[in-house]
Amino acid sequence: MLKLLGFLLLLSLIALAVLYSILYLPYGPHAETFVDIAPGTSALAIGDQLQRSGIIRSRYGFDLTRAWKAGTLKAGEYRFDHPVPLTEVYDRLLRGDVYTRALTIPEGYNIFDISRAVEAAGLGSRQAFLAAEQQHTELIANLSPHATSLEGYLFPDTYRFSRHATPEQMLATMVRRFRQEAAQLGLSQADTDLARTVTLASLVEKEVNQDSERPLVAGVFLNRLAQKMPLATDPTVIYSALLEDRYRGAIYASDLQSPSAYNTYRHTGLPPGPISNPGVAALRAAIAPAKTDYLYFVSDDNGHSRFAASLKEHAAQVQQYRQAERAAGRR
Numbered sequence: 001m002l003k004l005l006g007f008l009l010l011l012s013l014i015a016l017a018v019l020y021s022i023l024y025l026p027y028g029p030h031a032e033t034f035v036d037i038a039p040g041t042s043a044l045a046i047g048d049q050l051q052r053s054g055i056i057r058s059r060y061g062f063d064l065t066r067a068w069k070a071g072t073l074k075a076g077e078y079r080f081d082h083p084v085p086l087t088e089v090y091d092r093l094l095r096g097d098v099y100t101r102a103l104t105i106p107e108g109y110n111i112f113d114i115s116r117a118v119e120a121a122g123l124g125s126r127q128a129f130l131a132a133e134q135q136h137t138e139l140i141a142n143l144s145p146h147a148t149s150l151e152g153y154l155f156p157d158t159y160r161f162s163r164h165a166t167p168e169q170m171l172a173t174m175v176r177r178f179r180q181e182a183a184q185l186g187l188s189q190a191d192t193d194l195a196r197t198v199t200l201a202s203l204v205e206k207e208v209n210q211d212s213e214r215p216l217v218a219g220v221f222l223n224r225l226a227q228k229m230p231l232a233t234d235p236t237v238i239y240s241a242l243l244e245d246r247y248r249g250a251i252y253a254s255d256l257q258s259p260s261a262y263n264t265y266r267h268t269g270l271p272p273g274p275i276s277n278p279g280v281a282a283l284r285a286a287i288a289p290a291k292t293d294y295l296y297f298v299s300d301d302n303g304h305s306r307f308a309a310s311l312k313e314h315a316a317q318v319q320q321y322r323q324a325e326r327a328a329g330r331r
Helices: 002-024 043-052 059-069 086-095 111-120 126-135 167-185 194-207 211-226 234-243 280-287 311-327
Strands: 033-037 076-080 101-104 158-161 296-299 305-308
Touching: 033 043, 043 059, 059 086, 076 086, 101 111, 111 126, 126 167, 158 167, 167 280, 194 211, 194 234, 194 280, 211 280, 211 296, 211 305, 296 311, 305 311
Parallel strands: none
Antiparallel strands: 033 076, 101 158, 296 305
């Protein structure tokens, strides 16, 4: 009898040791391994998939953990790169701790910049994303009915996307973020001037990087528009060259003579659409520009702008700027 009890005790100890090793001893790959769990996959199938992928020792241990912890397991792609206990694997699936890649869109990025950022983040090819940016204007049909791309409506932020996210899914997320921010700023979808406001904000975004100066620059542009003066802003010339795939890293005399509607040296009024994706500060400036008599501005050597109401005053400021540049050896 004692021998039987001893044998049973030994079996129990062995079973407990095996169970402990299955549930709590680290196991899994030492190299990066991805497991993509499709929506609708049953818990039994998930355990089998994890075992076949070398993430857990035993699918039976996974089933036992499910009976103990319960909960809803989340579909998605998971990344494993070092051994962990089965319980940790299970907890990750409960949390939906899926693998994503960060995509950072700074204020002022245009559709060309964003497509390059997407490729650099490993989320797709630059060409495919740029094509989608220019194709899926239905995402902003009620905001800008005549838009030829999503330029201006891809809100600058840091996003996290699955490696399998499509360009359409990523673009929809960025546009949705724009709508949220626009609503908080008081920009209504029913506002007939919304597209004009976004276009103005995109110019302000590219012209200055000091938030305190953005309303002043917006005011300058509106004053010039009111007097039917060309806006004569370099970023629009660069954008027209980008659209025609002829930008060479600098503005040339031929660029200033371009017939493009985006060339604000030759055409009065705002360009046909935004030239970048503005952030909150630029949007606020376009919504509430400063009321001044300024018609001109020029950068100084401290990264700020100097404003003038007359061409004579502006010419003097430009001359001072050029002298400072020469003195610093930058020209």
